[in-house]
Amino acid sequence: MAALITARRSSRLLGIHAGRALSQSALELDSSSYIPVVRRVVEEQHKEDAAAVVSTARSLQWVFLGCPGVGKGTYASRLATTLAVPHIAMGDLVRQELKQSTPLAREMSALMAQGKLLPDEIILAMLKNRFEQGALSNEAGFILDGFPRTTIQAKALDDIVEIDLVVNLKLREDVLVLKCLGRRICSHCGGTYNVAKIDVEQSEDSPRVFMPPLLPPPACAATLTVRTDDTEEVVRERLRIYAAESKPVEDYYRERNKLQDFDVCGGIPETWPRLLAALNVENKGMVP
């Protein structure tokens, strides 16, 4: 897994795709909407020379795949802490961008509210910007979740960085819906909790799934929020889009011998040690 990635490489690639049309847009955005993101990308390009002198010994570069609600963010974040690499969550980068009151943010909010994917050009510009910031601050390695979600994005990612391993979290669909509907986020500390008590009987093709609620500490009880895209209708649309757009991404990595499937079938206390064992990662004291 040892290899070197230089900040120069990451910076150079930042520029290469800034104007490249990667795919169909889910919404026809007026080209002026791209300007804030593209301007930032171009500004970042000017940092290339400074970044070029920084050579960062890289650590692991992993991707987490999985349907909405499977726990990608939770497990990717725990693993990143355990392995001391940054966790890059595409959904968080998007939500960060949405806090700005720009026309682009409003258009992106409208798409997200319908459960749609955002245009590749915008998503990729945000990700490159994040990689660029990481390179400038000597970050080594990452665990990425929420990207790629299409094979076009997977190919674009291959142009930027070398992915070592793709962890594909799997969970039956009825449970995914329950988990999304039970998800709560503390607007104060940002912690993610789940109020759903899931106990789904074994069926012909799926094992029983038992997941107790993951309740917030009392201090967060009054500040819990529900993501606007966690309504049943929107969750089902996100699952439909996942099946159509993101399933092929699994095949993309399977064909390249990078995919490791992992069945989630319980709460964090059961799943976390199993995941560490499956990935051959030593637990450095994180309590399940």
Ligand SMILES: Nc1ncnc2c1ncn2[C@@H]1O[C@H](COP(=O)(O)OP(=O)(O)O)[C@@H](O)[C@H]1O
């Ligand atoms: N790689 C991506 N490509 C396109 N849109 C994305 C991508 N990642 C995130 N998004 C947008 O952000 C939303 C929230 O993403 P995320 O928090 O990862 O949620 P989930 O995995 O539960 O759908 C997505 O529904 C989509 O609109």
